[in-house]
Amino acid sequence: MDIQQFIFLMCFAVAGCGGGAWWCINRLSEARHMLDTPTSKIRSAAQGYVEFYGVLQEVPTVPQIIAPLTGTPCLWWRIKVEESRSNGKSRSWSVVDSRTSEGWLQLSDATGHCLIDPSGAQVRPSTRKVWYGNTRHPMGPAQSSFLALLLNQEDGYRYTEERLHVGQPLYAIGDFKTTGGGRQGLDVNAAQGEVIREWKGDFAGLMQRFDSNGDGQLDEQEWNRVRLAAQLEAEDRHRQTSARPATNFMGRPQTSQPFILSNAGEDELARAFYWQAAAGAVVCLLGALAINWLLQNYHG
Known part of the structure; x- marks a missing residue:
């Protein structure tokens, strides 16, 4: 191979090795943070980094939120619209619209309520719809998964909509603070x-x-x-x-600690993160083997 091919392949291998290592360490760290943080009750939670289990409820002061692709009432949504494009040899999906709602959430347990600002969170909802169509904005409601599989996926657009709804369980881990109620001290x-x-x-x-x-x-x-x-x-x-009456808030931590909102529980999330960490380790190993092979076989 010539020098240009060697440099290109070496950069690709180094990126794979480094990216895989970072992904592995990041996912292991997030899993350990979740497993090492005890679950708290809202009323008795200490100020700082905490973990809650509860149920999603409507925020009384927030107007009703409507998911833009399906028109479904919900508490939170995230959408992605992709267009199918061809370069003559292959087809690929290109994102043409990607948005997330900005409204606050309210988590409730047996002891109280907590308002959550989802900005910057890893939100993992259980409600997720994917379907296809020929217009940039879908006409009508989402089709069922079975019908979507029967469609020709070379249609012009692919739509993805994720949502959180009232009454769904929610696992939340992030930075917690309380204002009012005489709980906060004065610096x-x-x-x-x-x-x-x-x-x-x-x-x-x-x-x-x-x-x-x-x-x-x-x-x-x-x-x-x-x-x-x-x-x-x-x-x-x-x-x-x-x-003032005590009001509880959760938001993104100031440090690098994970901020996660999920309909799945802690154990399920930790298993998923461990599998993702294993995949990152495999990519890192393959990148390292590729670097070693390139160094041994390049004679420029």
Whole structure:
């Protein structure tokens, strides 16, 4: 083989080896996070990274959500529309539309409710429809899986719609926090700093309030008054927030910990991740063998 072929094949092998290794490690890490995190009840859950089992319910303040391809009412949807294209020798599917709903979810267990922002989550719904048609937007409801198999898959478009519905079970693992109800403590320094940063956004107003000698700048004594006023404001805001009813939230962790929402349970998810990790390990091994073969057989 010439140098160009060698470089191309070596890049392909290195990418396969590295990508397989990353996929294997990532899936093993996610499985271990799930298995090592104990299941909590919403009412007694500690603030931070937690795992819940519960049932999906409607969020009272959120308008009804309609899945765009089938027109089905649901709590969450994800769609993909692909067009069949040919280069003369083979056919492939190209994505022409891919969207996900942005509404919040509500998980309930026997002890309480938790609002979930699904942004950034791995959402794994059990309701998934795939069918085919000749228009970019499907005409009418999704066809059954059996009928879809009978269709000629070289039709112009393939549609995929995934949904979450009221009453479905939900496994959720992510970052949990509670506001109101007097549960959250006050970090005075952090809260004071946040108030000061907010006031600096209106610097003219800050100067008008605290520049007592009118020299156009804040001296040490004036800054002390700023800090004291900010501390009092932060404490007042905390008292108002604590007086509100407790509201629970789950969202994407700030760290690299997995954020997963699934109709399947923890054990089923962990098995799937282990199989995917094994597939990644096989790809990594094949890439390593290919690298070794190329190095031994290239004599450029």
